[in-house]
Amino acid sequence: DGGITQSPKYLFRKEGQNVTLSCEQNLNHDAMYWYRQDPGQGLRLIYYSQIVNDFQKGDIAEGYSVSREKKESFPLTVTSAQKNPTAFYLCASSTAGTYNTGELFFGEGSRLTVL
């Protein structure tokens, strides 16, 4: 089955530690995205990538880093510089090109809790 796989589903971190969230897709999509979801705040864009080896900051990139070395993979690192990292993180992907309508395909999410 084609889709997006995020791991781990739940993650606990001590303050001062970096953690990396995995996102893998087998949909052959060019574009990938990371969103953060907090209660009552909807989805906020952290980073996005439209092509391998290229990515751009979203609205709340501070304290996060990403890489896009392969088309299928877009891992997100939550660094110790992120002041309030406890949240639900969602990875998504989409096609790119002239006839792309902008529909996103989402993973199941990763819930990060800082202890």
Place this chain on the structure above:
Amino acid sequence: GNSVTQMEGPVTLSEEAFLTINCTYTATGYPSLFWYVQYPGEGLQLLLKATKADDKGSNKGFEATYRKETTSFHLEKGSVQVSDSAVYFCALSDPLSGGSYIPTFGRGTSLIVHP
């Protein structure tokens, strides 16, 4: 810039009641419009979409019509079920150069349906 405004929740209804969740948008271009649904602990799934004015998207008994004159895309369902309880997100995608879209999401509206 682009923005999406949707009614605040929670919306609480009895089973078989009529549902409306309002969504209005501002966009600089000519966007595509979407409704996504998120069940507890899961990622978002596309519910329906519309790509041009007067298009009606529909799925699972839900409908929404792209109204350019009122910049709206209200979600409706004639008879809700307990299983419709979820958070609903209105979103738009505006094309960038190269055909890659960066979606903008509303804050989400929680729907609770009682038996």
